[in-house]
Amino acid sequence: MINKRSAFTLIELLVVIAIIAILAAILFPVFARAKTAAKKIQSTSNMKQILTAFQLYVGDYDDMYPKRGTMNGNGQSWATGSCSVEQWGCPTWDKVLYPYQKNYQLFESSLDRSPKKPSNLGEVKRSYRVASNLIRGVGGVNTWGGTTETPVTVYSTTSISVPAESIMLTEQRNEGQFYTWDSWIWSTFWEHWVWGAGSSNTLSYKDVNANQLWSGIDYDSGNGTANFGFADTHVKSVPRGFLFRGYRQSTGVGQPENPALKGVCLDADDFGGGTPDNDCPLPQ
Secondary structure: OOOOOOOOOHHHHHHHHHHHHHHHHHHHHHHHHHHHHHHHHHHHHHHHHHHHHHHHHHHHOOOEOOOOEEEOOOOHHHHHOOOEHHHOEOOEHHHHHHHHHOOHHHHOOOOOOOOOEEEOOEEEOOOOEEEOOOOOOEEEOOOOOOOOOOOOOOOEHHHOOOHHHOEEEEOOOOHHHHOOOOOOOOHHHHHHOOOOOEEOEOOEHHHHOOOOHHHOEOOHHHOOEEEEEEOOOOEEEEEOOOOOOOOOOOOOOOOOOOOOOOOOEOOOOOOOOOOHHHOOOOOO
16 A cells, blocks of 8 residues: 655645744744843843942942042043042043942943943943932033133932932933044043933933934833932833923923923033032922
8 A cells, every 4th residue: 555645735834834923923022022121120230239339339428429420621630630540540420339349240231232342341331321410510620721620519318308209320321332533442431431421311312313322311222111210229110201200391401491391301510610509400
């Protein structure tokens, strides 16, 4: 007896392929969302550890928060000692906190789509910024060729009226990571790291400049949401356009309120005398 070998017909093959395609269309987005959720959990953990490092810092410095950064002043800040080899160039808030963490990867988020830059610690990137109106000021010599140190008034923990509602940390990328005109191998990490140290508002980069990923917060990487860290060390995920209580709807210092704006102001008047009088207000 001759055994006939059964085989799929063309129609059966097409049905199987169609079923696989449907399952893939259903499951791939699920897998992608699960992967993003895992990255958000990791980023949340990083942010909580950074916020804890701030608490350790203020414990060592009479309850006072650090400055956001120190400008170079065309080399003059090296002459005054504001920038130093010990601080890997001009200090920024992350470099100041590094001794409390001993792991720069905590400043990096896997949601961050920006490139890394060479530094004393190898290839790094800083995936977070501080709120400019809470971690205030850029010290050092801020005028090109000048010699006068810029005064900076920093906050104490006890001067923050509502810590649980006062934003301290955002998931905004550092613009220095996108520089392509580095004059020497560590120039971005040393000299230019200060510029992208603070957030001036909570707007999405698409609401600021869709061609510049660092111009605002990248809500897209988090499936339409982003994490924010607060002065009491808790972290909260909110959707794009969320309006935080107690903040002004404007893009920055000196800008008018705009009820249609999809964000609130975190900006500070860094060069207006050193005090927070003209800053965008904190919650009261």
